[in-house]
Amino acid sequence: MTQPQINNWQAIQNEVLRRIHAREWTPGQVIPNEVDLAAEFGCARATMNRALRALADAGMLERRRKAGTRVALHPVSRATVDIPVIRQEIEARGLAYSYKLITRATAKPPVLLGPTQNALHVTALHYAGDAPYAFEDRWINLDTLPDASAQPFTKLNANEWLLRHAPFTHGDIRFSALAAPARHAKRLGADPGAPVFVIDRTTWDHDQTITSVRLIFAPGYSIHTTIGRPPMAD
Amino acid sequence: MTQPQINNWQAIQNEVLRRIHAREWTPGQVIPNEVDLAAEFGCARATMNRALRALADAGMLERRRKAGTRVALHPVSRATVDIPVIRQEIEARGLAYSYKLITRATAKPPVLLGPTQNALHVTALHYAGDAPYAFEDRWINLDTLPDASAQPFTKLNANEWLLRHAPFTHGDIRFSALAAPARHAKRLGADPGAPVFVIDRTTWDHDQTITSVRLIFAPGYSIHTTIGRPPMAD
């Protein structure tokens, strides 16, 4: 037979990747359709679909109905990043997590929270053991979450309360590097102007803004992730 | 009938999410198995599988054979980040991309590249229009990529040459914030010690190290991404 009967989707995926790497299929080029490829590999179309769809999800292929499947022009690499839940992140390092509320006040929110006129502003510090870990600056939409106004947030971390009472459907995240603002630097045990890793995140429940938060991490923080599949056996 | 015949996997996914959000299924709790749920929703098991598997990929569920499917203890959020290919990133902003080689030398590589004794060290600057965009400090494994030693990298960006000649199977990425080293700060148009966003990336082809690169971005750089599904219609 022409093909050694590849019939599991991961092996098929690897063979497709091999052809792309070997430039048998070049970026921009349309590859055969699912039916033909399934016939070539001797597998069901559903299996072929699974393999190609996974590669499309990974950014290696672009698929459109009728137009067919083509190798992505720009072999974009896509990494999945786990968004840190601070307590877990700290406890995973074998350190004791603790939390301290700094301020809590109702105020007119910044624009990024949307047209809300009613918001709760919370600032707090997260500790890993005795060392400050991250400073949190959070706005909570009281129009969508009136219950939040009854929460002191002295013991329970705002993020954990929100996860429990107002899970989000989608969100928006930005990673950046900033100079530590003088007033926060001291709290983080950093020199003013020291480089700090910052995560800005806004989350929604359907169309409702829930919360917008800036996390300023103590110096040395980094996010680690992986790209592609570690196994990859033929 | 007990259920209004939900039979497309996205609708099923939404219903499962709704139950998690509504705490009908709580974190840590084992949910019914695929066969039972498929019966409840009046769909095929394969469809149920697709919905649950997608949620597991997203980090909402944890699945193990025999143990069953449970709601993730920590509703971990997983975001997909497109790893920047600098030229595209710049051109997508409507700016002209240009590139300038700074140094190129063979040298003993740092440990992070693996047990290689033979490596090419390249440093370069990427420009967006006239402004410096990112400083690149790269090591290329000459044991696995002897062809690289013939490349001048004066015109063609090392990253683009590598994408073309040595695509990777997997990689490792780290995002962090550092103080701009004095000698690089000037090149980036930044003050020495200014906070800069840094990406460290190492890539492999199967078990072979290909390259290890540090990208130091000019001040103001950030990475943006999204979490969850925008649509989410019932």
Next chain:
DNA sequence: GAGTGGTCTAGACCACGGT
């Protein structure tokens, strides 16, 4: 050992979107 998820199959219908 046995229950659960992981996957494959062969066939079918549908939705999108180039031509």
Next chain:
DNA sequence: CCGTGGTCTAGACCACTCG
């Protein structure tokens, strides 16, 4: 229009792993 991918089905076998 009509080719292509997107999805669903009903059934089957397998692999893992918990008890």
